[in-house]
Amino acid sequence: MSNERALDEIDRDILFHLSLDGRLTNVELAKRVGLTPPPCLRRVKRLEETGVITGYRARINPTAAGRALEVIVSIEVSVSDLKTLAGLEKTIAGYDEVVDFRRMFGTPDYYLRVLVADYAAYEAFQTGKIIGIPGVARVISQPTMKKIKVID
Template sequence: MSNEITLDAIDRDILFHLRQDGRLTNVELARRVGLTPPPCLRRVRRLEEAGVITGYRAVVDHQVLGAGLEVIVSIEVSVSDLKTLEGLERTIAAYEEVVEFRRLFATPDYHLRVLVADYAAYERFQTEKIIGIPGVARVISQPTMKKIKVLG
C-alpha cells in the first residue's frame, strides 16, 4: 500500500504559491488559485495532513546575520562500523554552522552546507570541529561563489 497522494493542478498551484510566500492569507491564496476560501483551506489542510506540507518557516539572510560565507563540504570516511558513523553524524549535525547534512550512496560519503562569517571562521570550523572527528579521512571544501537558485 502506498502513502502517495495524488495532486491535481490546483494542488500544485497551491504548493507553488505557498513556496513563494508561506505567509499568504487563505483569502489571497484562494484568489490566486481560482477557488473560494473554504475549499482552498480544505485543500491546504489535506496537504498538511498528508505530509506534503511539512511546515512553514522564515527564510533568513545569513549574510545580514554575519554568516556570509557558504561552503559546500564533502567528507569521506575511513570506517564502516555503525557506532562510529552514528557518532560522526550526531557530532556534525549538532554544529550550528551546519545548515544541511546528507549521507550519500557514493563517494563522498557526506555532503554538508556550512555557513560562517568568513574564511578564517571556516578554517577554525574545519580544523577545530571536523578534522578530529573519529572516522573522518578526507575533507574537501568548496566555497560558494554565487547562489543561482535556492528552493525552499
C-alpha cells in the same frame, strides 16, 4: 500521501503559491488558485495533515545574519562500522554552522553546506569541529563563489 488521493492541478497550484510566499492569507491564496476560501483552507489542511506540506519558515539573508561565507564540504570516512558512522552523523548534525547534511552513495561519503561569518570562522569550524571526529579521513572544502539558483 501513501493511501491518500493523488495531488491534482489545484493542489499543485496551492503548493506553488505557498512555496513562493508561505505567508499568503487563505483569502489571497484562494483567489490565486480560483477557489473560495473554505475549500482552499480544507485543501491546505489536508496537504499539511498528509505530510505534503511539512512546515513554514522564514528565509534569512545569511549576510545580514553574520553568516556570509557558504562552504560546500565533502567528507570521506575511513570506517564502515555503524556505531562510528552514527556518532559522526549525530555530531555533525548538531553543529549550528551546518545547514544541510547528506549521506551520499559512492564518494564522497557526505556533503555538508556550512554557513559561517568568514574564512577565519570556517577554519576554526573545520579544525575545531570536523577534523578529529572518529572516522573522518578526508575533508574537501569548496567556498561558494556565486549562487546561480537556489530552491529552498
